[in-house]
Amino acid sequence: MTRQIVIPGEVIFAGEDYLPGEGTEKRKNEIISLIYGLAEESGKLVKVIPLSGVYHPRRGNVVIGQVENVTFNGWVIDIDTAQTAFLPLMEVPRYVNKEGLEEVMDIGDMVVAKIFGMSKRGIDLTIKLRGLGKINEGIILKINSNKVPRVIGKEGSMINLIKENTNCNITVGQNGIIWIKGDKVEDELLAKKIILFIAEKSFISGLTDEIKKLIEKEK
Amino acid sequence: MTKEFQRSDGRKIDELRPITAKVGVVPNADGSAMFAFGDTIAIAAVYGPKKMHPQHEQDPVKGTLRCTYNMLSFSVSDRIKPGISRRSVEISKITEWALEPIIMIDKYPNMVIDVHINIIQANASTRCAGINAAAMALAHAGIPMRDLVSSVSIGKLDKQLVVDVSKHEEDWEEGEGATDIPITMTSKGEITHMQLDGKISIKQLKEAIEIARESTKKIYEIQKKALKEFAEEEKND
Amino acid sequence: MIETSKLTGERIKEYLSQGKRFDKRKLDEFRKISIETNISKNAEGSARVKIGKTEVLVGVKMDIGEPYPDSPNQGNLVVNAELLPLSSPRFENGPPKFPAIELGRLVDRAVRESKFIEFKKLCIKEREKVWTVFIDVYSINDDGNLFDAASIGAITALKNAKIPKYDEKEEKILRDEPSKEPLPLSKTIPISITIHKIGNNLVVDPTKEEEDLSETRVTIGGSDDTIFSMQKGDSSSLSIEEIGNILETAKKIWKDLYKTLDKFLK
Numbered sequence: 001m002t003r004q005i006v007i008p009g010e011v012i013f014a015g016e017d018y019l020p021g022e023g024t025e026k027r028k029n030e031i032i033s034l035i036y037g038l039a040e041e042s043g044k045l046v047k048v049i050p051l052s053g054v055y056h057p058r059r060g061n062v063v064i065g066q067v068e069n070v071t072f073n074g075w076v077i078d079i080d081t082a083q084t085a086f087l088p089l090m091e092v093p094r095y096v097n098k099e100g101l102e103e104v105m106d107i108g109d110m111v112v113a114k115i116f117g118m119s120k121r122g123i124d125l126t127i128k129l130r131g132l133g134k135i136n137e138g139i140i141l142k143i144n145s146n147k148v149p150r151v152i153g154k155e156g157s158m159i160n161l162i163k164e165n166t167n168c169n170i171t172v173g174q175n176g177i178i179w180i181k182g183d184k185v186e187d188e189l190l191a192k193k194i195i196l197f198i199a200e201k202s203f204i205s206g207l208t209d210e211i212k213k214l215i216e217k218e219k
Numbered sequence: 220m221t222k223e224f225q226r227s228d229g230r231k232i233d234e235l236r237p238i239t240a241k242v243g244v245v246p247n248a249d250g251s252a253m254f255a256f257g258d259t260i261a262i263a264a265v266y267g268p269k270k271m272h273p274q275h276e277q278d279p280v281k282g283t284l285r286c287t288y289n290m291l292s293f294s295v296s297d298r299i300k301p302g303i304s305r306r307s308v309e310i311s312k313i314t315e316w317a318l319e320p321i322i323m324i325d326k327y328p329n330m331v332i333d334v335h336i337n338i339i340q341a342n343a344s345t346r347c348a349g350i351n352a353a354a355m356a357l358a359h360a361g362i363p364m365r366d367l368v369s370s371v372s373i374g375k376l377d378k379q380l381v382v383d384v385s386k387h388e389e390d391w392e393e394g395e396g397a398t399d400i401p402i403t404m405t406s407k408g409e410i411t412h413m414q415l416d417g418k419i420s421i422k423q424l425k426e427a428i429e430i431a432r433e434s435t436k437k438i439y440e441i442q443k444k445a446l447k448e449f450a451e452e453e454k455n456d
Numbered sequence: 457m458i459e460t461s462k463l464t465g466e467r468i469k470e471y472l473s474q475g476k477r478f479d480k481r482k483l484d485e486f487r488k489i490s491i492e493t494n495i496s497k498n499a500e501g502s503a504r505v506k507i508g509k510t511e512v513l514v515g516v517k518m519d520i521g522e523p524y525p526d527s528p529n530q531g532n533l534v535v536n537a538e539l540l541p542l543s544s545p546r547f548e549n550g551p552p553k554f555p556a557i558e559l560g561r562l563v564d565r566a567v568r569e570s571k572f573i574e575f576k577k578l579c580i581k582e583r584e585k586v587w588t589v590f591i592d593v594y595s596i597n598d599d600g601n602l603f604d605a606a607s608i609g610a611i612t613a614l615k616n617a618k619i620p621k622y623d624e625k626e627e628k629i630l631r632d633e634p635s636k637e638p639l640p641l642s643k644t645i646p647i648s649i650t651i652h653k654i655g656n657n658l659v660v661d662p663t664k665e666e667e668d669l670s671e672t673r674v675t676i677g678g679s680d681d682t683i684f685s686m687q688k689g690d691s692s693s694l695s696i697e698e699i700g701n702i703l704e705t706a707k708k709i710w711k712d713l714y715k716t717l718d719k720f721l722k
Contacts, residue, residue, distance in 0.1 A: 005450040007443050008321075008358055009366030009406055023363075034323065034365065036358040036446060051450060052250065053361020054268050066461060082270045082330040108462050140461045146361070185471050189478060245597050246509045247544050258497060262596070264542040287541065287549050292592045293499035293515025296631045301536050301592065302551070335542040335549075337594070339513065340496045 003040050005051075006033040012046055021047030055145035055175040057081050057123055059115055062132070064140070064173035065125075067109045070101050077111060077125060079175050080142075084122040087113060091126035093133075110135040112171050112179065131171070138169075138181030139188050143199040145176035150207070151198050158198065158208070165215045166191040190218055224379045227387045228257075235371070235383045235434060240351070240441050242359050242449035250360025252445070254352035256383055258342035263352035265360040267332035282327030286314040288349055290338040310346045317350050317370065317403040317412035323363040332362060343386040344372045347401050350412070355442050359449070368411055369438035370403035373427045375419055380427055382434050400424075402431040406439045465669050472657045479663070484705055486661045486713070491608070491720045493616045501617025501639070503720075505609040507661060509599040511543075514609030515592050516617040516639075520629060523579070523586040531578025531586045535564035537593040537606060544598040562603055562648065562687060563593060563610050566677035570646030570684040573614065577640035580622070587619065589639070600667040603675055607648035608717065614639055615721050645721055646684055648677035649709050651702045653692060658705055674699075676706045 006012055012024065013031045020026040023035045024046055033039060037048040057063070057079070065079035074088040089096055096104055105111060112132050117124035127133050143151065151172055152159045163170055168182035168191045178195060182188040197214060198207065224232055236257030245251035248264035255261070271277045288310040292299045314336065322332070334356065336349035347370035354367045374384035377394030384399055391397035398417025404410050410428075419427070468478065475483060487508030496502040499515035523530060537560035539547045552560075567573065578587040591613065593606045619637045621630040652659045652670040659666060671692035677685035683703075688694070694702070 005447045007367060007446050008364035010443070034363045035361060036450075037361075038450075050361050052359060053363075054249075082268065082327065110461055110463055135463060137463060137466065139464045139467050185467060185474075185476075188467070245511075245542060246599065247597050248542070251542075260496075262542065266541075266545050269545075289540075291496070291513065291515065291594055292536070292590070293496055293502060293517050296498050298517040298519060298590055298592075301538060303549075333541070335540065337540060337542055340498060 003038045005037070006039045006048060007036050008034055012039045012048070013041065017044055019045045021045045023048030023050060050146045052144055053146060055080055057083070057085075057115055057118065057175070059118055061115045061174035062112065062171070063115060063125075063175040064110060064112050064135070064171065064177035064179055065175070067105050067107050067111065070105070070107060072098065072101075075101070075105055075111075077113065079113075079123070079125075079173075080177065081123065081175070083118075085113075085115075085125050086122055087111070087125040087127065091116070091124075091128055093128050105134050110140060110179070112173070135179055138179055139192060141178045141180065141192050141195060143176050143178065143195065145174065147199040148172055148174055148176060151178070151195055153208075158211070161208070161211065162191055162194050165219075166194070170195075190215075193218070224376075224381075226381060228385060230381075230383075232379065232381045233430065233433070235437060236385065238438065238441050240355065240445035242355055242445050248356070248360070250356040250358070250362070252352045252355035252359060254348050254355065254442075256342075256344050256348050257385065258340055259344050259348050260339040261336055261345060261348035261352045262339060263334060263336045263349060263356040265332065265334050265353075265356045265362070267360070268327040268330040268362070269333075271329055271331040277329040279328050281325040282330045282332060284315055284319050284322060284324060284332050284334065286311050286318065286334045286336065286353070288314055288336045288338075288346065290341060290345065294338050294341045310349070313346065313412060313414070314350055314353060317368060318353060318357065320409070320411045321354075321364045321366050321368055321405060322357065323365065326363060332357075332360075341386070343384050343389045344401070346370070347372050347403070350403050351438060351442060355446060358446055366405040366407060366409075367439060367442055368403050368405050369435035369442060370401065370412065371431055371434045371438060372399055372401040373431050373434070374399055375417060375423065375427065380423065380430060382430060400427050400431070402428065402435070404432060404435045406436070408432055464665065468666060468669060469655045472654055472659065477659075477666070481661075483657060484660045484709060486604075486709075486716075487663075489608070489716055491612055491717070493612060493720065499613075499617075500620060501613040501615070503609045503612035503616065504596075505605045505612065507601055507605045507608075508663065509597055510601055510605050511596040512602060512605040512609050513594045513596055514606065514613045516613045517590040517592070518617075518620060519588050519590065520580065520585055520622070521588045523583065527575070528583040529579045529586075530575035531573070532588040533564070533568055533573060533575070533591070534588060535560050535567065535591045535593070535610070537563060537595075539595050539598070539602070543595040547595075547598075558689065559593065559602060559606055562675050563591065563606050565685040565687065566607050566646055566648035566675075567591065567610055567614070570642075570644065570677060570679070572611070572642055572644070572646050574640035574642060580624070589614075589617075598664060600662045600664040601650065603650045604648065604661065607677070608713075611645060611647065612717075612720055614641060615645075644679050644682075645714070645717075646677050646679050647710055647713050647717070648675055648685070649706060649713070650675040651705055653694065653698065658698070658701055660705065660709060674702050676703070678706065679710060681707065
């Protein structure tokens with residue numbers, strides 16, 4: 001099936017043996033889209049990839065957020081979800097004095113963290129692993145979280161291509177927030193430009209070639 | 220119904236004014252669209268789902284849909300003093316009721332989806348244009364919905380039913396005067412909003428609803444086309 | 457995350473001190489400006505102004521009213537601005553807060569002080585009847601610099617406005633009849649521009665990201681060598697030298713802007 005754009009309420013397939021995947025529901029014998037997105041079918045399973053929409057947090061996701069508040073036992077982090085995300089004192093890799101929380105991270109600071117738990121209370125974050133922690137310099141970029149898989153690419157192929165060609169360190173949060181750090185601001189801006197390009201044209205075919213062309217043009 | 224009924228702008232009795240529909244007109248918004256029936260132009264922008272403030276208004280079971288409708292002061296012939304009027308408060312609520320049945324709001328407890336509608340230029344049917352723009356904007360924002368809704372105003376001018384009432388027709392004075400019936404339906408024909416001002420027999424009202432069904436089908440196709448074209452444009456930019 | 461992060465802010469400032477901006481513009485360069493007139497037919501005059509992604513709509517309406525007691529033979533001007541919640545996640549519904557009020561007043565000042573509208577020619581009957589000109593500004597998308605987009609919109613809408621026909625005997629404004637009579641306007645076109653101080657740099661036409669870093673700003677209305685209005689906003693201070701630089705920058709920009717706006721202001 002060629003992928004097609006569908007709108008909410010639209011019938012994608014009619015037939016008994018089709019199964020409703022993500023973004024769809026089955027009514028009588030029809031698979032109906034529930035969102036505005038790209039419909040895909042494989043092995044009779046029909047799903048719709050959203051073109052837009054809010055981030056759905058999942059355990060294990062690496063996200064980037066901003067410190068909203070410092071409490072007596074941790075930091076409240078805004079990761080662009082309705083539920084509050086919290087980084088407890090215990091989830092920081094080194095000892096922190098109860099009086100010294102602000103020195104480690106203060107309101108407005110950006111941090112890379114991992115979601116290790118989700119409950120009715122909220123989202124629990126940790127920065128205990130390598131690659132996580134407070135961000136000290138660079139630029140922050142926001143894209144729609146649905147475009148993150150395309151920015152990363154199959155097994156990281158796309159993000160590695162960008163890193164190599166711009167000499168930048170890039171951390172992509174699953175929530176659509178991206179941190180770019182390079183030696184020169186020009187490099188960071190090039191990486192930003194490429195990522196925004198991917199986010200806008202995420203589902204065209206031959207994206208990798210388009211990116212290579214873009215890189216050549218800019219260099 | 221006489222076939223010879225003359226409308227002031229030369230339209231047939233079941234003819235809509237030329238419609239313009241476009242998605243993605245406000246870059247800052249999560250979703251946005253513009254919809255016009257002839258000279259009546261509405262733009263809608265959606266922000267959300269996002270945390271609901273103030274906290275005490277949060278609904279722990281399902282999300283909240285909040286709509287605001289307002290006309291720009293220069294959108295009409297006699298300038299409207301800026302600010303909220305009773306009319307805009309009522310239409311804001313009507314718009315919420317017209318949209319809520321299709322939105323899967325239970326997916327977003329404690330969150331709010333804000334829909335803002337502004338009328339840039341008015342020539343009657345402003346609430347219908349607003350609802351049509353809002354439906355597209357909600358889809359553009361990625362909000363899960365069971366269907367789209369399409370809205371149109373059916374008029375009765377003296378004894379004649381017509382589709383998509385213009386301002387001139389709203390002011391019809393001959394015979395029984397003008398009756399205005401704005402209706403909103405899903406693509407499957409479920410009515411999510413209906414109002415009536417004037418005088419009409421039950422028989423004719425049923426006819427008006429049938430006519431609305433045919434018109435909203437046409438509007439739905441235009442909304443669908445606008446959404447699909449927008450996605451295609453993004454591909455080819 | 458609505459505010460521009462401190463991190464990106466640091467980078468922007470670093471870059472500015474090298475004379476560069478993220479979108480490759482010079483510090484005193486405007487983004488692409490596009491203007492459409494007559495975007496709302498029920499208005500006496502209207503304009504849509506886009507500067508980069510920032511968009512505003514401005515409409516001019518006219519009505520008959522009584523003159524103010526201290527100007528019995530002059531028309532009136534009322535300017536109103538609204539920051540529509542539609543245009544940014546930062547704007548909420550409700551009565552106008554200070555930013556909207558300031559926007560309205562800045563546009564008012566630029567139009568009024570420049571004497572762009574020849575108010576004496578808007579008098580119908582001294583002490584009794586004059587035309588009131590209403591200018592209404594609405595933000596449609598805020599990506600920084602609503603101030604300048606609004607003033608360009610106001611001038612353009614005024615330039616393209618037509619005074620409605622008035623039946624003196626019946627004392628009725630004939631709004632349905634087309635009119636060709638333009639507003640009585642002076643030949644000098646006042647343009648209002650805002651210059652921001654970020655770090656040690658003077659920046660013109662900031663994007664929203666840049667505007668968040670603005671420490672103080674000066675909005676200047678003028679034309680050529682003449683200044684009609686000026687307002688310094690926000691809380692940082694400026695040295696005398698900086699004010700001097702601001703004025704020189706303003707003069708340069710007016711020249712550039714006139715060229716860009718020329719065709720819309722005929």
